[in-house]
Amino acid sequence: MGSIYFFFLFFLFFLRIELILAADTITPTRFIRDGETLVSSRESFELGFFSPGNSTKRYLGIWYKKSNKTVVWVANRNNPIIDRQGVLTISNYGNLVLLNTTNSIIWSSNTSRKVENPVAQLLDSGNLVLKDNFSEGSESYLWQSFDYPSDTLLPGMKLGWDLKTGVERYLTSWKSSDDPSYGDFTYRLDIHVLPQIFIYNGSTKLARTGPWNGVFFGGVHGSLNFVFEKTFVHNENEIYYRYESLNNPVIMLTKITHSGSFQRLIWKDRGSIWDFVFSAPHDLCDYYGKCSANGVCSIDKAPICECLQGFIPGSQQNQTSPTTCVRSSPLDCRSGDRFIKLTGLRLPDLVETSLNDTMSLQECESKCLKDCSCKAYANSNSSGGGRGCLMWSGDLIDIRKHVNESSGQDLYIRVPASEQVSDLNENRRRKIIVAVSVISGILIFFSLLFCIWKKITKKARLTTVQDNKEEEEDVNVHLFDLSTIATATNNFSRENLIGAGGFGPVYKGTLSTGEEVAVKRLSNNSGQGAEEFRNEVNLIAKLQHRNLVGLFGSCIQGEERLLIYEYMPNKSLDYFIFDQKKAGLLTWRRRFDIVMGIARGLLYLHQDSKLQIIHRDLKASNILLDNDLNPKISDFGLARIFRGDDKEATTKRVVGTYGYMSPEYTIDGTFSVKSDVFSFGVFLLEIISGKKNRGFSHPAHHHNLLGHAWLLWNETRALELIDSCLADSCVQSQVLRCVQVGLLCVQKFPDDRPAMSTVVFMLANKEAILAQPRQPGFFTERSSVEMHSTSRKAELHTDNSVTISTLEGR
Incomplete structure (x- = not known):
């Protein structure tokens, strides 16, 4: 009797082990159907079938157990199952396969080697692996989902290249929130000259980090380094970037969204929500080439775009962004050029760039100076005091100035010797600027006092609304003829009417120069009158800011009072x-x-x-x-x-x-x-x-x-x-x-x-x-x-x- 009892306990023990293994593994005799799931050993991740958003199509995916809507990997992205009859199993050959209701293979791990004792396991890292049941270690994996990312990079995943096989691991966005098939945006590691991470919209560069400088990717220095540790590996076998959570209980991920935004998220148990702690592009200066060639983008300035020192706008696309910046004076390589140091920058894109990673900064300067095609240089590696030589021979594209200069790097730009300013001359120049500023301030102050005195005396002299002649004297902007504006607006036709406000109707007009304008016409029954008209003209004429509408001029003729503004094609918010x-x-x-x-x-x-x-x-x-x-x-x-x-x-x-x-x-x-x-x-x-x-x-x-x-x-x-x-x-x-x-x-x-x-x-x-x-x-x-x-x-x-x-x- 005792032996029977012992045998029964022994059977229950192995049955329990079998059930535990079944929670996170699939074998040739154990599979999952739609409605069943695998759960990793510590219940961090779950694998099963799901329908995204409002879609009824079924996909095999992995998600966080705490947030089943946060899908981090999808197997059959471009080949959904149309019913709930899907099955995930291991084939006789040893491949992990996804079958539909007719037992047709929808997706497969597609390994080339047959395995005698295959087992698929969902790990607590979120990695689905296929291995031999008797092998240990990641080197023995026959296939793993981490090698085939979807739109999400989990801690421990690699973003980059296997140099032996030529395989690239990168993120591809979903097409929409309801469709996990391949979208337009990718997030990938470019290894041309120096590694840097790009967001692509198709084949077009949307944003980038800047090159890896031995410490960080330029432009994202120190971002949440107290939460995760970043690793960059470059050897003869592979080049990749990955990150690990410094605190294991912290649940985090990074992903590329279907709208092209790269996001880093951390799970907050208290509110059961994802906290968005970082996103890119974060501001206008993050967009690739925002300020065009040889320009620099500074988000804390207005306008945000300006040409680099030694360059001037070659042509103007709009009031905020030059189409290109050209040399203010030509270089003279034989007579001797100099370099100007700019600090706190995201270095230009590595287009028409050469690299020598053994040179010092002084050697780099000397080499660049001797090469007449060299336009700028910088250290390629910021670790250990700096070393390596990057030299640009073409246009300098996608530079941004960081508000915090410690987040950027130094760039040395070639200019003619005549543009190089010595320290002595620089101090003298600063003193002159200060002196001119003080004198200008005094002149402006007395000019304002004179204007105020003039306005007070004029107001005391007038008891009624000023006539047209007096109004014209008070307006310091360009005055248009009524006939010009009537022609531009097709005689204020209803077809040109684009809106109305407290001032009156607003018409779209096209001047004889081809420039489009918006014309505000003071209506007879408007609550605003001559006072508001003069107020708006005088105020806006004095205000210059990229976020204030620009005033081209006004028109005062008879009873007509018109304001002519720059045309805003996208209307109002x-x-x-x-x-x-x-x-x-x-x-x-x-x-x-x-x-x-x-x-x-x-x-x-x-x-x-x-x-x-x-x-x-x-x-x-x-x-x-x-x-x-x-x-x-x-x-x-x-x-x-x-x-x-x-x-x-x-x-x-x-x-x-x-x-x-x-x-x-x-x-x-x-x-x-x-x-x-x-x-x-x-x-x-x-x-x-x-x-x-x-x-x-x-x-x-x-x-x-x-x-x-x-x-x-x-x-x-x-x-x-x-x-x-x-x-x-x-x-x-x-x-x-x-x-x-x-x-x-x-x-x-x-x-x-x-x-x-x-x-x-x-x-x-x-x-x-x-x-x-x-x-x-x-x-x-x-x-x-x-x-x-x-x-x-x-x-x-x-x-x-x-x-x-x-x-x-x-």
Whole structure:
């Protein structure tokens, strides 16, 4: 009896081992059907069949056990199964095969060697391996999924080349969130001259890291190095990059999305969400060749593009980006050229570049100087004090300047000897610049005093609206003839009408030069009159910023008053974000760029322009988009100038747009730079949510958009605010930061709101520590009667109607 009992226990023991093995392995006698899964030993990853998004097609994939929607590998990407009859098994030959309902092979590991005891196992690294059951170690793998990445790079995976077989391991995006077949974007290691990582759109370069310099890939220095350790291997057998988590419990991944964004994510157990900690392209300067040949991109400057020293714009594509930069004066190799050192750069792309990895920097300079075709040089390796020689013989393409210079490298550019400036001359030049700046400042100061005195005396002399002649004297911009504008707009035809605002109708026109313009025509019944007209002309004529709409001129003839602006082909922001069909055209990356542009534009108005300007009517419909979707603030008819030590002003005539005006302005008529900050906060929450604050009411709690956003923030559900069309393109950590900044901007009391300089800093720096927002203005719940009243107001103040309104405090 005892022996039978012992045999029974022995049988149960081996049965348990068999069941444990079955949880993460497949053998010739053990397979999985659709509906069954493999789970790795520590339950990190799971393998099974799934249908992505709204698709009904079935795919075999691997995903994180904690987040089954985060698929990291797909077997049959381009060959889905149309029903739920799929089976994953091992064939008689020893291959891992995926069969459909007719037992046809949909996908196979396609190994060339027959195995007697094959077994497939899902490892805790997320790697699916095929091996001989009696072999150990990764060298014995007959096949592994890590050699065939999909769109995701997991810790331990290799990105790069097997030099023996010629096999390249790289990421390929999904076609869409519902379709894991091969998309347009790839993320791969280029090993031409020096290794660097590229994002490609087809065969077109979209973005790059910069070359590996022995320490980091140029442009991404120090990114989250406290979370993961990066490894770069270059030997006779392979060249690859990989990363490992420094803290094993940290779950992380990097991926290329179907929209072309490369993202690094970390799993947060507390909220059961992925935190987007890094993305690329991150800003406009990340886009390949943004500033064209021999130009440098600096995201903290306006405009962001400028030619390298020794170069000038050869031709101009638009106001912000030269098509190419050419030598300001030709090189003279025989007479002797010199080199100018530029610091903190992402080095140019390695086009027409040679490498000698044994030279010192001094030897590199000497060699480049003797070679008349050499245009620039740099160290190829930054480790150990620097060594190696990179020399460029062609155009210098895709250079960016880093805000933090320690993140970049030094580049030495060849210039004629006459352009080389010695230290002594440089100091002298700086002193001259300072002296000229001081003198210019004094002259500007007295000029402003004279202008103010002239305006005060003129105002005291006039008691009625100035006549046309006086208006012309007050306008310091180009004056167009009415006939010229009438011809340009086809006599203000309805076919040329492109919009309307508080000023009046807006027409598209084409001047005799072929240049397209937008013409604003003061309507007879407009709430704005001659004062607003002169105000807008004089203000915009003085303002120069890439995120402010450009004024070409005006027209004053008889009763006609016209403003002629640069034409914005993509209309206004509200045209996109409040339309369900068009909202998807603006990805999160594009929306964030728009937010940053508007923030910088407001900062210029409040702080960096010669006059401190309060816009007073910032809203989505007053943000115009140019051909490249760059944002520009428009409609300065209601703007006001603050002079001297003015901090705020009070008016009995409250003007603006309901839903964007701050509480202190709406109720008391008090406005300041913090009024614009409030409007910016409303705009920021609108661009995130795709919802208008004016007229918004949540069915559960009846708060407006500001109150709804604040409630979600306090319940740690702020991501629910985001427009559904942004789900696939958004960077969640960036969205959360934007929501927090938006709520800080719309706080009830002006003193609690940040200045625009702080707003720009908080948005641009993910390391910045942000305060917790307090209750926003106009947060209180509204009764059904009040909601009906608000709805009535919304009807009276449509986007195309006059935006001036006089409100009484309640």
